[in-house]
Amino acid sequence: MNEPLIDPREQSNTLLKQRLARQFGQAAKVYNDIAQVQLDIGFDGLQMLPQSGDSALDIGCGTGRLTRQLAHRFNKVFGIDLASGMIEVAKNDMGKTDNVQFSVADAEQLPFESGQFDCVFSSMALQWCIPIEASLGQVFSVLKPGGKAVLTILNDGSLNELKASWAQVDSIPRVNQFLSHAQIVKGARSAGFVVEDAQKTYVTWHANTRAVLNSVKKIGAGVLSDTGNKASLTRTTLAKLASAYESQYAINKHLPLTYQVSFLLLEKPR
Numbered sequence: 155m156n157e158p159l160i161d162p163r164e165q166s167n168t169l170l171k172q173r174l175a176r177q178f179g180q181a182a183k184v185y186n187d188i189a190q191v192q193l194d195i196g197f198d199g200l201q202m203l204p205q206s207g208d209s210a211l212d213i214g215c216g217t218g219r220l221t222r223q224l225a226h227r228f229n230k231v232f233g234i235d236l237a238s239g240m241i242e243v244a245k246n247d248m249g250k251t252d253n254v255q256f257s258v259a260d261a262e263q264l265p266f267e268s269g270q271f272d273c274v275f276s277s278m279a280l281q282w283c284i285p286i287e288a289s290l291g292q293v294f295s296v297l298k299p300g301g302k303a304v305l306t307i308l309n310d311g312s313l314n315e316l317k318a319s320w321a322q323v324d325s326i327p328r329v330n331q332f333l334s335h336a337q338i339v340k341g342a343r344s345a346g347f348v349v350e351d352a353q354k355t356y357v358t359w360h361a362n363t364r365a366v367l368n369s370v371k372k373i374g375a376g377v378l379s380d381t382g383n384k385a386s387l388t389r390t391t392l393a394k395l396a397s398a399y400e401s402q403y404a405i406n407k408h409l410p411l412t413y414q415v416s417f418l419l420l421e422k423p424r
């Protein structure tokens with residue numbers, strides 16, 4: 155219960171990345187069975203991509219299920235992820251796709267030449283890169299002039315039910331603060347992109363509060379901050395959380411959890 159310790163704004167970058175790699179790596183084997191809303195978001199992002207092209211890169215590819223979709227449309231596809239556990243699963247699930255290569259790499263230090271890709275795709279990964287300018291700068295660099303990127307990024311309208319319910323239990327910050335949509339768009343413009351942006355809300359429904367917490371933790375995206383992790387998560391604390399969550403948000407005995415997602419279609423000027 156006390157493992158998650160991830161808050162992109164509170165920890166050193168190295169520590170944060172080690173934790174992300176470990177947690178997502180540990181979740182890799184069950185990820186595809188659990189991460190349904192991430193799949194929905196990813197497919198919505200894929201629809202914004204150019205229909206075809208020569209080369210594409212998927213950043214934070216996880217188990218590679220969206221990367222394999224790119225492989226139908228591009229001649230050469232690369233998928234990178236910080237978590238070696240994710241890359242292992244992606245390689246094992248590769249099947250007959252022979253135009254995809256997976257490797258462990260960091261979105262903030264991409265191991266590719268500049269101007270190499272026609273297209274960059276990334277779904278639900280770059281919210282872990284704060285400040286976001288470094289990773290967006292890398293996306294800009296690896297794209298060819300005229301190349302396009304589609305990014306889906308969790309923004310600060312997310313997990314509000316959890317945040318508000320924890321706030322009724324105590325004042326310890328326990329849920330990540332992601333960047334706002336405006337900050338993400340500004341980061342993309344500063345990187346040099348021509349930006350089209352949109353936001354979309356997704357809501358998942360859960361039978362109880364433990365299921366809400368598990369839906370986030372089991373995919374590897376633990377959301378407790380450093381401070382929050384040091385506070386004990388006793389049965390009593392969880393009961394208080396459940397009471398706050400259920401009294402405020404339950405609809406027909408089901409609990410909602412909101413994901414607010416920034417969709418960016420970026421073009422690198424020629």
Ligand SMILES: C[S@@+](CC[C@H](N)C(=O)[O-])C[C@H]1O[C@@H](n2cnc3c(N)ncnc32)[C@H](O)[C@@H]1O
Binds near residue numbers: 179213220237240
């Ligand atoms: C929620 S998963 C999304 C996976 C996949 N894109 C999908 O939508 O199914 C987030 C992924 O981002 C990866 N990630 C987080 N920070 C990263 C970074 N700095 N560089 C590369 N990958 C990163 C994690 O390891 C994890 O696999």
